[in-house]
Amino acid sequence: MSTSKQIAFSRRSFLKTSALASGGMLIGFNLFNACKQDVKMPIDLSQLNYNDFNAFIKISEEGKVTIFAPNPEIGQGVKTSMPMLIAEELDVLWDDVYVVQAPLDTENYTRQLAGGSQSLRQGWEPLRQTGATAKQMLVNAAAARWGIEASECTAKQGVITNPNGETLGYGDVVLEAAQLEVPEEVTLKDPKDFTIIGQKTANVDIDKIVTGKPLFGLDYKEEGMVYACVLRPPAFGQVLDTYDETAAKAIPGVIDVITIGEKTRAHLEGDNRSWTAQISPSDKIVVIAKTTWDAIKGKKAIKAVWKQDSEAETTEFHDEQLMQILDGKKFRTRRKDGDVKKAFAQADKVLERTYESPFLPHNTMEPMNFFANVTPEKVHLVGPVQTPEDAAKTVSDMLGRDLKDIHVEMTRMGGGFGRRLYGDFVYEAAEISNKIKKPVKMVSTREDDMATGVYRPAIKYRIAASIKDGKITGYHLKEAAINGNMYGLIPNFFPAGAIANYQVDTANYKSNITTGAWRAPYTNFLASAEQSFFDELAEELGVDRVQLHMDLLENVKNNPEPKIEYSPERLQGVLKLAVEKSNWGKTSGEIYQGLAVYYCHNTHVAEVADVVMTNGVPVVKKVTCAVDCGIVVNPLGAMNQVKGGIIDGIGHTMYGELTFNNGEPQSNNFNTYQLIRMGQTPKVDVHFVKNDIAPTGLGEPTLPPVGGAVANAIYKATGQRLTKQPYMNNLQAEKVIG
Amino acid sequence: MPTFNLKINNQTHTVEADMDTPLLWVLRDQLDLPGTKYSCGIGQCGACNIHVDGNVMRSCLLQVSQAEGMNITTIEGLSKHGDHPVQEAWKAIDVPQCGYCQAGQIMTAAAFLEKNPNPTEVEIRNAMNGNICRCASYNSIEEAVKVAAEKMS
Numbered sequence A: 001m002s003t004s005k006q007i008a009f010s011r012r013s014f015l016k017t018s019a020l021a022s023g024g025m026l027i028g029f030n031l032f033n034a035c036k037q038d039v040k041m042p043i044d045l046s047q048l049n050y051n052d053f054n055a056f057i058k059i060s061e062e063g064k065v066t067i068f069a070p071n072p073e074i075g076q077g078v079k080t081s082m083p084m085l086i087a088e089e090l091d092v093l094w095d096d097v098y099v100v101q102a103p104l105d106t107e108n109y110t111r112q113l114a115g116g117s118q119s120l121r122q123g124w125e126p127l128r129q130t131g132a133t134a135k136q137m138l139v140n141a142a143a144a145r146w147g148i149e150a151s152e153c154t155a156k157q158g159v160i161t162n163p164n165g166e167t168l169g170y171g172d173v174v175l176e177a178a179q180l181e182v183p184e185e186v187t188l189k190d191p192k193d194f195t196i197i198g199q200k201t202a203n204v205d206i207d208k209i210v211t212g213k214p215l216f217g218l219d220y221k222e223e224g225m226v227y228a229c230v231l232r233p234p235a236f237g238q239v240l241d242t243y244d245e246t247a248a249k250a251i252p253g254v255i256d257v258i259t260i261g262e263k264t265r266a267h268l269e270g271d272n273r274s275w276t277a278q279i280s281p282s283d284k285i286v287v288i289a290k291t292t293w294d295a296i297k298g299k300k301a302i303k304a305v306w307k308q309d310s311e312a313e314t315t316e317f318h319d320e321q322l323m324q325i326l327d328g329k330k331f332r333t334r335r336k337d338g339d340v341k342k343a344f345a346q347a348d349k350v351l352e353r354t355y356e357s358p359f360l361p362h363n364t365m366e367p368m369n370f371f372a373n374v375t376p377e378k379v380h381l382v383g384p385v386q387t388p389e390d391a392a393k394t395v396s397d398m399l400g401r402d403l404k405d406i407h408v409e410m411t412r413m414g415g416g417f418g419r420r421l422y423g424d425f426v427y428e429a430a431e432i433s434n435k436i437k438k439p440v441k442m443v444s445t446r447e448d449d450m451a452t453g454v455y456r457p458a459i460k461y462r463i464a465a466s467i468k469d470g471k472i473t474g475y476h477l478k479e480a481a482i483n484g485n486m487y488g489l490i491p492n493f494f495p496a497g498a499i500a501n502y503q504v505d506t507a508n509y510k511s512n513i514t515t516g517a518w519r520a521p522y523t524n525f526l527a528s529a530e531q532s533f534f535d536e537l538a539e540e541l542g543v544d545r546v547q548l549h550m551d552l553l554e555n556v557k558n559n560p561e562p563k564i565e566y567s568p569e570r571l572q573g574v575l576k577l578a579v580e581k582s583n584w585g586k587t588s589g590e591i592y593q594g595l596a597v598y599y600c601h602n603t604h605v606a607e608v609a610d611v612v613m614t615n616g617v618p619v620v621k622k623v624t625c626a627v628d629c630g631i632v633v634n635p636l637g638a639m640n641q642v643k644g645g646i647i648d649g650i651g652h653t654m655y656g657e658l659t660f661n662n663g664e665p666q667s668n669n670f671n672t673y674q675l676i677r678m679g680q681t682p683k684v685d686v687h688f689v690k691n692d693i694a695p696t697g698l699g700e701p702t703l704p705p706v707g708g709a710v711a712n713a714i715y716k717a718t719g720q721r722l723t724k725q726p727y728m729n730n731l732q733a734e735k736v737i738g
Numbered sequence B: 001m002p003t004f005n006l007k008i009n010n011q012t013h014t015v016e017a018d019m020d021t022p023l024l025w026v027l028r029d030q031l032d033l034p035g036t037k038y039s040c041g042i043g044q045c046g047a048c049n050i051h052v053d054g055n056v057m058r059s060c061l062l063q064v065s066q067a068e069g070m071n072i073t074t075i076e077g078l079s080k081h082g083d084h085p086v087q088e089a090w091k092a093i094d095v096p097q098c099g100y101c102q103a104g105q106i107m108t109a110a111a112f113l114e115k116n117p118n119p120t121e122v123e124i125r126n127a128m129n130g131n132i133c134r135c136a137s138y139n140s141i142e143e144a145v146k147v148a149a150e151k152m153s
């Protein structure tokens, strides 16, 4: 892996260059898909067409590099790390690189989606190839000018040098380079020669963030724009019956009160229903006002009567349904190795536990909001959404407009965590503007945001393992989730491959509560449950927890299987590193340690939580984390992601819970829903495994295991095995204080 | 509608608004100062923090009618060139993730360090406890406050 790489591929399929009318060279390329053969490059920046290429690099005659990065930023740092990959292979000084959020008011656009920790992983090769190709063309141009072979020249930090020691800057040859053929083969750097990748690089928007510049959706404004607040059903299962808007209309800043909903409903019932359309079918009352505050006040003044349309569900009801599922036999089997039934029948002992987790709202700090301006010419949509392409398709279907009339512009996002994958707020904004024929900003209050969300569903796991002659012979995992959770790849995660008789079954209860992806979807609770279970299993077997995992991973190495996604070697590697760095097993008497080791979202992680008892309450003081995500592109950004994931994970594991009564969420703001604060935050000590493997994402994988590490540490501190989240609600105080 | 004279970032503005309008929305919607953020509207998160006569305050709880005659500073006015020691520390540590809460965090830290330039770790944690960061950048915030304290003391 440590030699430079020659790559030949049909470059025409993804990269084109042209000279800019305004000077400089423009390179258009496609990150995740190939472009059509016949597309033309623009000769001016105002004509950048993101339908043909989804990203552009401009090299000016001064040698400055501007990267127009279309990927939305939700806080995972891709707006910084992805351009770093281009700049590395282009070989320029990072200080000469400017990153511009692509101007998205375009004819159309292609894949722009933030989520799943995939952006960096998928961009790793194409982005470096793009940079390397551009560099090669510049070198070719310089060589032609000198009348020598390109191979005689070297290029470094924006300067090309010939054997006589003469130099030309990139800017000096851009115009010639732009006329050249795109080379068919380029050489990528040996990782040991990286000068940008692996360097601590600050977030490209940092200056704007610390000075309060408008960056976010909620900050976006246009001339003549009005504000809208939407009154939605207070409970799932309810729809609008009647309403009285007199008092709202009497408020001076209120312009109008309207209803929306028909268009969304038609979309929900139609054939083109989008997966992102997690939204109530009810009519909604919209207050249009001059300012946000007028709209908020107007909404409060509406008197609405709601009627029951479907089930009014409570948390107790969900608990019963999920328990019934676990006790029953109606499952879909996702993976089956050997014969668990037989293993259980022949076992010396079977250990069985049930783990429970509640609904969770996303609670992004910036509440849902969107700008829409629907005119006869076009539909202009601006704001924070992770799935712009889908939003455009849905709005086109809803409003019966041509897809090419829909323009979506993305802003920086005040957090995503999965919530902004669902476009309900975009559709509402579009429907409102379509009706009032004005530019409008739809703003959700915190209460709206929390109580009309798209939640991480409540999930219960039942895990059973059979023990025979001191060995684990069978493992049976059952999932019961509201609406749906696990998908096909998860059953191939650990301990698949490590235990001969292994089975994973899933089943759902279909609820009218809207649910969807939440940071580290599918595994955010699964890892907690399984890692707690393994801790108990080790105790039952009377073996060291670390040894148990090392041995199980050894089994996987001995029985390689193509479906297994994780690498047993890399899991063992992070486990060893975490054990070493955390002082595992060697801490003083007051520190209780818990361990978890996990693979998800393509990254391998091991975590050790240190818990101390303070006034009879367990407090997480420190978490040591070992991560194998391949090459660390930006250590600063990576560190932020890892620490954020861990602390976020602890917060939700300990305190997060949304309950329902008659369909109504029982929390709607931060006074009734606890998010972790600095005072409850442990110090996180992060260690990256050093290797030359292609990078994988970090936005998600450190979150799932931490709940298990914390539960295992709390067990040591209190003797209580916590199986139900949030843990702080389920700790028994008497036992603790004793 | 009544009018109010507000002194913000050393400039006087006259605005027309209902008495009960939180200063937050006047700043954001009427005065084009969107650096002050809305997140909870009930004083729980600190995203909307500003300085009023040097004290940190929740602009979502301060009515425009109460703000008259006071010296108000928002993130836009914390320093001329974005180089207040707290802002510098935030850049050096690269604190922000999504960035949405950070203006509020910076305003809290700046007012706190003005009064207590040599804080202990416990004092920092207490001072910052009113500001939520959903991205959980707390370790970095804590470190940045320490770095800023070194510069300010």
Ligand code: FES
Binding pocket: B037, B038, B039, B040, B041, B042, B043, B044, B045, B046, B047, B048, B049, B058, B059, B060, B061
């Ligand atoms: S918006 Fe003012 S404290 Fe949250």
Ligand code: FES
Binding pocket: A075, A365, A414, A415, B096, B097, B098, B099, B100, B101, B102, B132, B133, B134, B135, B136, B137
């Ligand atoms: S950085 Fe995202 S909320 Fe603090």
